[in-house]
Amino acid sequence: MSLPHAILTALLEKPSSGLELTRRFDRSIGYFWSATHQQIYRELGKLEADGLIRALPSEQPARGQKKSYEVLPAGRAELARWTAASQDPKPHRDPLLLRLRAAAVVGTAGLEADLRRHLELHERQLAEYQEIEQRDFPPGRDGTEDRLRHLVLRAGIDLETFWTQWLRRALADFAELPAGEPTRPA
Amino acid sequence: MSLPHAILTALLEKPSSGLELTRRFDRSIGYFWSATHQQIYRELGKLEADGLIRALPSEQPARGQKKSYEVLPAGRAELARWTAASQDPKPHRDPLLLRLRAAAVVGTAGLEADLRRHLELHERQLAEYQEIEQRDFPPGRDGTEDRLRHLVLRAGIDLETFWTQWLRRALADFAELPAGEPTRPA
DNA sequence: ACCGTTTATGCAACTAGTTGCACAAGGTGG
């Protein structure tokens, strides 16, 4: 149940409309909690019904009209409660690793090209994170807020670094493998 | 749509009953694709209905009686197709990083203890992976199947290594932070 | 003979996330 809390965080950082939130999810927050605009609109409705946020009164509510929300005290309290509450880490689910394991049984045909593609995507993402780091976190800043946000960004950078390195190793390994046939023919 | 393929892979490695599969998911496969026994039974039913697997004839089918499955040629073909098919990487969703970002706004109270707990869990998982590596992948093996499986295990080891290091850095940062109050009081 | 635990299979209801589409307002170009 993290989406509502992701939205509360985003709205505390800056009151926004549904579409603005969607865009901000596509950029910063979505890097570790993605959401589509439909999820966001639905959740905004629930949060408003629960009294955690409210529409900014200035704007008239009509379809096709921008409608911005701000967080109410109850929303801030709920976010603080959730942040402090202990949560178990969810097990990862990674289809790519699964495919590699399947390839050990049915053959590696076709996989290599996709590994290469993933490598490129992760390299691009890594470059993007590094740009953000240079732009938003020049050396010498140390406000609490900056510190925490930088820490989150570092996680992103280190994760992408891991993937690029692992994929390069995988491709190097593939180069030495016999070919794409099954290791256990049917 | 990875669960059916995870099951096909497991069944190709060794025909099994629902409960045996559940146990194997708790150990090896579940490290990167977890599933509960209910998911597995449901999926076994679908796979059988679709003609991708079949119950081993030897055993009598009755409630409370073991029922093992094996993969049919159509199942192997489907798995090979899926393995070779290109797939986009899904964006990660990580509540812990989200909580850190929320903490930048509502305060870090309570978070540190959970970071410590996560660190312990990841250290334990890392140790487990390293044991498996020493036990199952002694230096000098290089069959194709071993190579691929080792690669998958290395991903697990490197991921857990990343998390332990990142969490240690986070805790070190927390130690220098003022205290648990919000950076932007309500 | 009975009771409780373990092994094994399974249904039903719920929660979360995704996909596909619909609708409205406002601007732009032919």
Place this chain on the structure above:
DNA sequence: CCACCTTGTGCAACTAGTTGCATAAACGGT
């Protein structure tokens, strides 16, 4: 002036995964 594109909001149906519980056989003790 109207057809089309963009911006913005939203519903409905679907897919995937989780939680809680039910059922049944086998086994071990008392």
